[in-house]
Amino acid sequence: MFFADVPGGIEADGRVLVCSATDLVRAAECPWATVRILDEKLGRVPRLPVPEDPMLERTARLGDRHEAEVLAELRERYGPYQPPDAGAPGAGCTRWSRRDR
Structure with missing residues (x-):
């Protein structure tokens, strides 16, 4: 899971979230783990060791x-x-x- 810069993207800051197949499997298995990782990427919570x-x-x-x-x-x-x-x-x-x- 990462953010990509897309010129003319519909996001306010011009970045879009890109998910891999692994991210989609993780989301299907445990949505909370996916949200936690997204929060880490956005800097909302500290990264777990x-x-x-x-x-x-x-x-x-x-x-x-x-x-x-x-x-x-x-x-x-x-x-x-x-x-x-x-x-x-x-x-x-x-x-x-x-x-x-």
Whole structure:
């Protein structure tokens, strides 16, 4: 879970909350844990101490590297994300098919 700057975003400060699949699973399992993490990200509560876990750290680094590689491939293929004008008719609706690949 992190905040991303989106030019022309509908949020007042131009940032949007981005959730990963892990964040969505956590929210389904325990909504309170998700709210707690969001409060930490917003600076509303102090961050809880987390014990060191070398295997988890390595797994996280490998996952981050993989996500960065996939994101770079998607940006190369489709270009940078351009959010639609929120007030435009059909905003947010796109048509996609195998021909578009």
